Amino acid sequence: xxxxxWTAVRLSLLVATTATLASLPFGLAIAWLLARKDFWxxxxxxxxxxxxxxxxxxxxxxxxxxxxxxxxxxxAFLADNFGIVFSFRWTGAALACGIMGFPLLVRAIRLSIxxxxxxxxxxxxxxxxxxxxxxxxxxxxxxxPGVIAGAILCFAKSMGEFGxxxxxxxxxxxxxxxxxxxxxxxxxxxxxxxxxxxxxxxxIAISMLALLGSELLARRIGVRQMAA
Amino acid sequence: MSLEIDVDHTRGSFRIxxxxxxxxxxxxxxxxxxxxxxxxxxxxxxxVKPDRGRVAVDGQVLVDTERNVFVPKHLRRIxxxxxxxxxxxxxxxxxxxxYGRWFNRQAAATSADLASVVDLLGIGHLLERRPASLSGGxxxxxxxxxxxxxxxxxxxxxxPLASLDEARRAEILPYIERLRDEAGLPILYVSHSVAExxxxxxxxxxxxxxxxxxxxxxxxxxxxxxxxxxGSVLDAIVSRHDEAFELTVLTSRAGExxxxxxxxxxxxxVRAYIRGRDVMLSLKPPEEISALNVLxxxxxxxxxxxxxxxxxxxxxxxxxxxxxxxTAKSVQRLGLVPGLPVYAVIKSVSFERS
Numbered sequence: 001x002x003x004x005x006w007t008a009v010r011l012s013l014l015v016a017t018t019a020t021l022a023s024l025p026f027g028l029a030i031a032w033l034l035a036r037k038d039f040w041x042x043x044x045x046x047x048x049x050x051x052x053x054x055x056x057x058x059x060x061x062x063x064x065x066x067x068x069x070x071x072x073x074x075x076a077f078l079a080d081n082f083g084i085v086f087s088f089r090w091t092g093a094a095l096a097c098g099i100m101g102f103p104l105l106v107r108a109i110r111l112s113i114x115x116x117x118x119x120x121x122x123x124x125x126x127x128x129x130x131x132x133x134x135x136x137x138x139x140x141x142x143x144x145p146g147v148i149a150g151a152i153l154c155f156a157k158s159m160g161e162f163g164x165x166x167x168x169x170x171x172x173x174x175x176x177x178x179x180x181x182x183x184x185x186x187x188x189x190x191x192x193x194x195x196x197x198x199x200x201x202x203x204i205a206i207s208m209l210a211l212l213g214s215e216l217l218a219r220r221i222g223v224r225q226m227a228a
Numbered sequence: 229m230s231l232e233i234d235v236d237h238t239r240g241s242f243r244i245x246x247x248x249x250x251x252x253x254x255x256x257x258x259x260x261x262x263x264x265x266x267x268x269x270x271x272x273x274x275x276v277k278p279d280r281g282r283v284a285v286d287g288q289v290l291v292d293t294e295r296n297v298f299v300p301k302h303l304r305r306i307x308x309x310x311x312x313x314x315x316x317x318x319x320x321x322x323x324x325x326x327y328g329r330w331f332n333r334q335a336a337a338t339s340a341d342l343a344s345v346v347d348l349l350g351i352g353h354l355l356e357r358r359p360a361s362l363s364g365g366x367x368x369x370x371x372x373x374x375x376x377x378x379x380x381x382x383x384x385x386x387x388p389l390a391s392l393d394e395a396r397r398a399e400i401l402p403y404i405e406r407l408r409d410e411a412g413l414p415i416l417y418v419s420h421s422v423a424e425x426x427x428x429x430x431x432x433x434x435x436x437x438x439x440x441x442x443x444x445x446x447x448x449x450x451x452x453x454x455x456x457x458x459g460s461v462l463d464a465i466v467s468r469h470d471e472a473f474e475l476t477v478l479t480s481r482a483g484e485x486x487x488x489x490x491x492x493x494x495x496x497x498v499r500a501y502i503r504g505r506d507v508m509l510s511l512k513p514p515e516e517i518s519a520l521n522v523l524x525x526x527x528x529x530x531x532x533x534x535x536x537x538x539x540x541x542x543x544x545x546x547x548x549x550x551x552x553x554x555t556a557k558s559v560q561r562l563g564l565v566p567g568l569p570v571y572a573v574i575k576s577v578s579f580e581r582s
Contacts, residue, residue, distance in 0.1 A: 119312070119314050120314055120317075122301070123310060123314040124327070125300075125301040125302045126273055126302070126304070126306055126308040126375075126378075127302075127327050127328035127331065127374065127375075127378045128302050128328050128331030128332055129302055129327075129330070129331050130300075133302075133330070133331065134302075138316060142317070142318055
């Protein structure tokens with residue numbers, strides 16, 4: 001593999017990991033809200049979360065561009081006040097990936113939270129645990145397999161994200177050129193087939209490792225919970 | 229400690245309207261399934277917010293809808309033992325037991341208590357196991373221990389024995405008695421079993437379709453016709469064991485009773501529960517009959533039952549109350565009227581240690 005290819009692989013891993021870890025707390029909070037609470041606008045929130053799943057990725061990327069771009073309202077605010085810049089940076093790629101993976105993350109976590117017996121949660125409440133502690137000590141451990149599954153889905157989605165990323169942060173080698181972007185580039189130049197093929201193999205390997213890892217982790221947790 | 233409840237609550241088409249106050253000791257909420265017992269306990273536990281009313285434990289107000297007070301359940305210091313135990317499946321028995329300690333401000337004082345609670349409930353050998361591997365009886369004992377170690381001000385027990393078979397029940401009942409007598413903890417105990425209530429309760433509250441229909445000491449309430457099978461409770465002392473016939477002889481105010489050998493020490497207190505339909509009445513001292521137990525008394529009242537051609541005859545046996553359930557025809561044939569001396573033949577007794 002060429003240095004250019006290695007850079008794209010490393011960048012993709014960084015972007016996908018960042019996207020997954022950064023969206024996890026938000027995903028947990030929103031999944032919990034959707035699973036356990038009734039409030040005004042719940043249907044709207046549910047729709048919003050699922051939007052990236054049904055919109056064309058290019059549309060999501062364009063929406064990000066006009067929201068988080070350097071001169072767009074939110075983008076300018078974040079850049080001026082916190083020094084956080086998304087446009088044409090790898091952080092922007094992570095943002096795009098996180099948003100594209102978010103529906104998968106929330107869906108998996110929500111289902112597993114709904115499977116946790118609320119009677120156990122109220123029992124924890126009677127023992128003196130406030131709602132936050134109940135979540136941390138009862139709900140979270142019991143829905144952990146679902147959280148891991150959701151995180152892996154989000155990671156896999158991030159590794160493969162192309163449309164929203166390239167629309168939002170373009171295809172800059174070393175900064176925003178992720179694995180799919182580079183494969184796309186290779187297909188556009190003469191003699192790029194070998195590179196595209198190598199990266200395809202790498203992509204398959206990473207996806208399978210992630211899936212295998214999540215299976216093992218989920219099984220270990222499952223065994224621990226059921227163990228005598 | 230005292231427990232004061234005065235609440236109204238509507239759940240779907242079912243309406244609860246309950247008002248009572250309970251003396252220290254074990255208060256049994258007694259009634260058929262669907263009479264609102266569990267909802268009432270959930271209200272005390274903070275799992276259900278009543279539409280209207282007031283709940284106070286020991287003068288401390290937990291709920292007062294008029295003053296907009298609703299103490300959330302994690303601040304109530306209640307120990308709630310659920311019918312389905314609700315142990316945390318991802319924690320060992322030890323960590324289940326200590327769960328409440330994380331949140332208790334007097335945590336420092338509890339390290340010694342784990343040992344005493346484990347000892348009280350006989351669960352020392354289970355500490356490192358997971359709830360999934362425990363039997364129903366073991367699970368319920370761990371659930372009781374977990375509730376106790378949260379240092380509650382009041383213990384709520386919602387049919388803690390309902391999911392268990394007879395043998396397991398017998399295993400746990402003594403522990404609940406010890407809690408009532410040794411731990412000095414006020415207990416609100418839900419049950420639909422007369423035998424359990426007769427054995428455990430200090431005060432009985434009878435719920436019928438969401439309403440309190442009777443409140444009072446166990447012996448008074450259980451002898452009332454509307455409390456189920458109209459049985460009587462007699463407090464007695466073990467006076468001796470008759471090993472040759474495997475019998476135990478008890479002394480109560482009403483007289484001497486002989487029962488199948490009890491595993492209780494001489495001088496120990498027992499509480500006997502006699503169902504109304506297990507009592508026959510005779511106008512003369514019965515002779516040459518198989519029943520061992522015959523008590524002399526006087527008729528106090530004759531209460532016709534609502535249906536079925538039956539009647540409850542309440543007797544005064546030297547100060548102890550005894551109720552017989554007879555057919556209306558027998559009442560008429562014997563000419564039973566208040567004041568008439570009669571002999572009660574007791575066919576069968578459930579004798580419970582107390």
